Amino acid sequence: MxxxxxxxxxxxxxxxxxxxxxxxxxxxxxxxEPVQQPTATRPDTAGQGxxxxxxxxxxxRAAREAEAAEVRAALAEMVFFDYDQSSIRSDQQDVLxxxxxxxxxxxxxxxxIEGHADERGSVEYNLALSVRRAxxxxxYLSGFGIDANRFDIVAMGEERPLEAGASEDAxxxxxxxxxxxxxxxxxxxxAR
Amino acid sequence: MKVxxxxxxxxxxxxxxxxxxxxxxxxxxxxxxxxxxxYSVLKRPIISVRPIAGTAEVAEAVTAILQRDMEYxxxxxxxxxxxxxxxxxxxxxxxxxxxxxxxxxGELSQSGNGYRLSLTLHDVPFGxxxxxxxxxxxxxxxxxxxxxVHAVADEAVRWMTGKPGSAASRVxxxxxxxxxxxxxxxxxxxxxxxxxxxxxDKFYTPTWSPDGRKIAYGTRLPSGRVAVxxxxxxxxxxxxxxxRSVISYAPAYSPDGRRLLxxxxxxxxxxxxxxxxxxxxxxxxxxxGPGADVGPSFSPDGARIAFHSDRLGRNHIWxxxxxxxxxxxxxxxxxxxxxxxxxxWSPTGSEVVFYGQSRGGYQIMVANxxxxxxxxxxxxxxxxxxxxxxxxxxxxxxxxxxxxRRGLYVIDKETRRIRPLITGxxxxxxxxxxxxxxxxxxxxxxxx
Numbered sequence: 001m002x003x004x005x006x007x008x009x010x011x012x013x014x015x016x017x018x019x020x021x022x023x024x025x026x027x028x029x030x031x032x033e034p035v036q037q038p039t040a041t042r043p044d045t046a047g048q049g050x051x052x053x054x055x056x057x058x059x060x061r062a063a064r065e066a067e068a069a070e071v072r073a074a075l076a077e078m079v080f081f082d083y084d085q086s087s088i089r090s091d092q093q094d095v096l097x098x099x100x101x102x103x104x105x106x107x108x109x110x111x112x113i114e115g116h117a118d119e120r121g122s123v124e125y126n127l128a129l130s131v132r133r134a135x136x137x138x139x140y141l142s143g144f145g146i147d148a149n150r151f152d153i154v155a156m157g158e159e160r161p162l163e164a165g166a167s168e169d170a171x172x173x174x175x176x177x178x179x180x181x182x183x184x185x186x187x188x189x190x191a192r
Numbered sequence: 193m194k195v196x197x198x199x200x201x202x203x204x205x206x207x208x209x210x211x212x213x214x215x216x217x218x219x220x221x222x223x224x225x226x227x228x229x230x231y232s233v234l235k236r237p238i239i240s241v242r243p244i245a246g247t248a249e250v251a252e253a254v255t256a257i258l259q260r261d262m263e264y265x266x267x268x269x270x271x272x273x274x275x276x277x278x279x280x281x282x283x284x285x286x287x288x289x290x291x292x293x294x295x296x297x298g299e300l301s302q303s304g305n306g307y308r309l310s311l312t313l314h315d316v317p318f319g320x321x322x323x324x325x326x327x328x329x330x331x332x333x334x335x336x337x338x339x340x341v342h343a344v345a346d347e348a349v350r351w352m353t354g355k356p357g358s359a360a361s362r363v364x365x366x367x368x369x370x371x372x373x374x375x376x377x378x379x380x381x382x383x384x385x386x387x388x389x390x391x392x393d394k395f396y397t398p399t400w401s402p403d404g405r406k407i408a409y410g411t412r413l414p415s416g417r418v419a420v421x422x423x424x425x426x427x428x429x430x431x432x433x434x435x436r437s438v439i440s441y442a443p444a445y446s447p448d449g450r451r452l453l454x455x456x457x458x459x460x461x462x463x464x465x466x467x468x469x470x471x472x473x474x475x476x477x478x479x480x481g482p483g484a485d486v487g488p489s490f491s492p493d494g495a496r497i498a499f500h501s502d503r504l505g506r507n508h509i510w511x512x513x514x515x516x517x518x519x520x521x522x523x524x525x526x527x528x529x530x531x532x533x534x535x536x537w538s539p540t541g542s543e544v545v546f547y548g549q550s551r552g553g554y555q556i557m558v559a560n561x562x563x564x565x566x567x568x569x570x571x572x573x574x575x576x577x578x579x580x581x582x583x584x585x586x587x588x589x590x591x592x593x594x595x596x597r598r599g600l601y602v603i604d605k606e607t608r609r610i611r612p613l614i615t616g617x618x619x620x621x622x623x624x625x626x627x628x629x630x631x632x633x634x635x636x637x638x639x640x
Contacts, residue, residue, distance in 0.1 A: 084502070084531075112416070122533035122547075122577065123624060124397060124442050125500065125507055127418065128455065128462040128484035131438050135460050153438045154416035155457070159371065159394065 064187075071188040072181065074098050075111065079137060081175040083118070086132035088140050096137065099179075100144045105191055108184025112152045113137050116178065118171035119158045130155035137177045152182065221550045224525020225557060227569045236607075237293035237352065239268045243278050246300030250307060253332055254300060254341050260381060261345035261359040264611065266587070266604035268294075268352070284319040292316040294352050306330040308639050309344060313351045323351045327637040338379060339632050347634035358582040360632040363589050363613065364398040364407055365600060365625040375409060377425075380582070380627075382613045389423065397442040397487070400628040402449045408433065410441030410454075420454050420467075433467055434475070442487040445469075446494045446514065453478060453488040453497065453514070464488050464499060466516075478516040489537045489544070490514060491561075498523065498535035498544045507531040509546050511561065523564045524548065532557070534578050540585035545570075547577050547590070556590050558605065570603055571610075580627045589613060589625045600625050 077099075079092040088096065103109060115130030115137075134153040142148040163170040221227050241259045244251040262270045277286055287295055295314040300307050310326040325347070329340040342359035349357035359380055367374045367387075375389040375398060388407075389395065396410035396418065408422045419435035420443050433452060434440035439462065443454035449469065456465040456475075462484040468474040479485040483503030490497055497514045500507050504522075509532050512520035523544060524532045532548040545558050548567070553575040559567040574593030581588055582602075592601045599615030600622045614622055 084506070114416075121507065121531070122487070122500075124455070124486045125484065125502070125533055127396070127439050127441060128457065128486055131457045131462060132460060132484065134438075139460070152416070155418065155439050 064189075067190055068188040071102050071106065071190055072185070074102055075109070075181060076179050078179070079177045080172060081133055081177070083171070083175065084121075084129070086115075086129060086136045088136055093140075096140050100141065100146060102188075102190065103141070103146050103150070106184060106188050109181055109188075110150050110152065110183040112154055112180040112182045114154045114156050114178040114180065116156045116160060116162075116174055116176045117158050118174040119161065119166075120171065121158075123157055123159075127155050127157040130157050133175075133177055221569065222525060222527035222530035222548065224527055224565055225530070225548070225550060225567045225569050227550075227572065236267060236269050238271055238291050239294040239296065239352070240271050240273050240287075240290075240292055241296045242273045242298075244298040244300050244309070245279065246307075247302070250332055251300045253337075254298070254309065254329075257338060257341040257381075258296065258298075258345050258348070261342060261357060262296075262349070264359065264381060264602075265345075265349050265357045265584075266607050266609050267349060267357075282314055282321075284314070284316055287314075287316045288319075294322075296348055303328065303639070306334070309341075311344060311348060313348065325634070326639040327634060328639045329637060336632070338383060340637055342380070343630075343632040343634050343637055346630070355584065356630070356633075358584040358587055358627075358630070360630050361583055362404075362628045362631060363580075363600065363625050364400060364628065365591075365614075366395045366398065366623045367616070368621040368623060369619055375407075376622075377407075378614055380613075385614065388425070388428075394418075397624050397626075399443050399445065399626050401445050402447055402629060404628050404631045408443040408445065408452060408454075410439070410443070420452070422452075434465075440465075444488045444490055444497070446490055447492055448494055451514075453490075455484075455486045455488070462486060464497070476516070478514070479512060479520065480516075485510075487534055488514075489535050491537050492539055492541045496537075498537050498546075500533050500535060500546070502531075507533055509535045509544060509559070511544075511564075521564065523559050523561065525565045525567060536580050538581050538585045539583055543585075545579040545581060545588055547579060556588060556592075556603065570605065570608065576601075578624050580625050582627050583630045587627075589627050591621070591623050591625060598622070 077095050079095050082089060113134040115134035117126035117129045134155060138148055138151045138153060161174040163173045239262060241255060241262055244255045262268055277283060282295060282297065293316055295316055296311065298309055298311040300309050307329050308326055309329050312324040313322045315322040327344050330337050339360055345359045346357040361380045362377050363380060364377050367376045373394045374387045375395045376385060376387050378385045394412040398407050398409040400407055406422055406424050408420060410418050411421050412418050413435060417435060418439040418441050420433040420440040421430050422433055423430045438457045440454055440456050443452050445452055452467045452469050453464055455462050463477055464479040464485050466476045466478050481503055483501050485499050485501045488497040488499045495514060496511055498509055498511055501510050509523040510520040511523050530549040532546050535544045535546040537544050543558050543560055545556060547554050548557050550569055554577050556570045556576050556579045557567040558570060576590050576592035579588045579590040586605050587602050588605065589600055589602050597615040600613040601610050602613050603610045
């Protein structure tokens with residue numbers, strides 16, 4: 001497009017503004033509207049209308065997918081624990097808090113909460129510790145009114161480290177809760 | 193808790209202080225744990241196993257097994273037979289000049305499909321045969337050939353020391369290679385390594401039944417739960433004991449074989465539950481209270497269990513009645529710097545072996561049940577975990593790092609001698625070993 005009359009810019013701005021009002025998030029970059037130019041050629045209004053509808057649908061689909069990806073990412077975000085502890089750390093509460101409205105907005109979601117431990121201590125103890133961690137996460141989330149039955153608890157013990165090695169950093173990364181959507185993961189939306 | 197109230201308060205106060213510290217101090221030997229530097233070896237009788245007479249290959253195989261079992265018993269100083277004394281009538285005077293106390297001789301003759309092994313124990317200073325007996329053993333091609341010779345060796349050890357050896361036994365363990373697990377059994381001398389279960393299943397905490405015919409263990413199901421399963425070793429058939437909880441694992445059979453205790457996640461904790469093996473039902477809670485109660489191990493009389501629990505905030509070894517009828521008492525020393533895991537009650541009844549933090553690593557420790565708050569550290573280098581007693585109550589198998597190679601090792605509590613049982617590549621772990629009861633005894637083989 002080589003010509004950008006002021007009217008086009010105004011329409012673009014209006015479109016952006018309108019879309020910004022209806023969503024709480026950054027809107028995707030809008031594609032420019034096709035502009036009707038008075039020319040000598042006969043305008044193909046039917047074809048242009050169909051293209052416009054298709055492009056609008058495509059934009060909407062992309063927007064929904066982007067939203068769903070955000071929801072998935074927020075739900076999948078891991079929480080980390082202190083050594084031998086299963087209590088939710090204060091600096092981890094935000095991670096869990098962010099999941100609550102998403103679980104409310106998508107009532108069909110089932111989440112598998114996996115508890116993990118670092119490799120120190122016995123395999124036996126780390127299995128029990130993992131259960132406690134996963135339970136603590138479930139209890140925290142259901143404290144917001146989310147039905148506890150929407151969560152499945154799995155204890156992974158020390159057998160799936162995120163990071164190999166015997167450093168304190170690796171240990172800290174391995175003491176975690178992981179989240180996996182096991183049902184209701186289609187058409188995820190951020191708000192009702 | 194039976195710990196007196198003041199002591200309990202003091203203990204709790206100590207632990208509260210310890211937990212509020214930013215990092216644990218595990219660089220020292222913990223308070224209450226005694227570390228002996230060098231262990232002076234008691235004077236052990238010098239013995240020799242003379243080459244068994246009879247059909248060459250079979251006799252050589254029998255001799256080799258007997259000689260190695262005598263060494264592995266750690267009860268004797270075993271010397272090789274000089275070639276001049278290798279056959280013919282026993283020359284007590286010559287043997288006496290070598291300071292020998294006992295000499296073992298034997299003869300192998302064919303009998304049916306197998307062999308008849310007659311064994312004689314000679315008291316060298318006394319200059320006479322002291323004991324003799326004959327045993328039926330299968331041919332070397334039979335699957336229980338080695339075990340039968342081990343049983344004869346155990347009997348010879350009993351002749352000499354009053355207590356049988358542990359050779360006729362096996363060790364079950366989990367071999368982990370990356371994320372692949374296998375349930376494996378090896379003979380007590382490291383031979384006959386057999387995988388009894390493998391695949392994408394994960395296996396945990398195998399334990400032998402008192403009759404040696406079954407192994408119970410934890411296994412991860414496709415659903416993600418960990419269940420207790422019992423496998424019959426002869427038929428390979430399995431049955432599920434408990435699969436209702438997120439985790440059921442760390443099983444232990446009562447000595448009479450009637451009950452199976454294991455850890456079971458329930459509510460927000462993990463408690464020890466009991467399953468009735470005779471009625472195949474009827475779960476009953478054995479431990480209660482905060483914390484995770486894990487890994488029960490029965491006393492030989494079946495009346496008590498040892499287990500580890502973090503009910504005080506840090507893992508310690510506890511003793512409780514095995515029927516849940518009373519409170520648990522603390523066995524391990526209260527210390528700012530240590531936690532303790534994975535107890536196994538000795539067949540002698542008086543000791544419990546476990547492992548704990550010491551000087552930055554994990555070490556094998558033993559406590560006397562009648563003297564809680566004290567422990568003796570057996571290993572002193574590398575990092576060593578998951579101990580299990582041999583039937584003789586003197587040897588312990590554990591997962592450790594010997595001279596650099598990770599694997600299963602056996603330590604003798606008296607002499608502190610360590611031998612490798614199974615070692616592998618650096619990518620393999622051998623874990624959660626459990627030593628079987630005696631699987632065969634000489635009385636089963638006695639011939640006339």
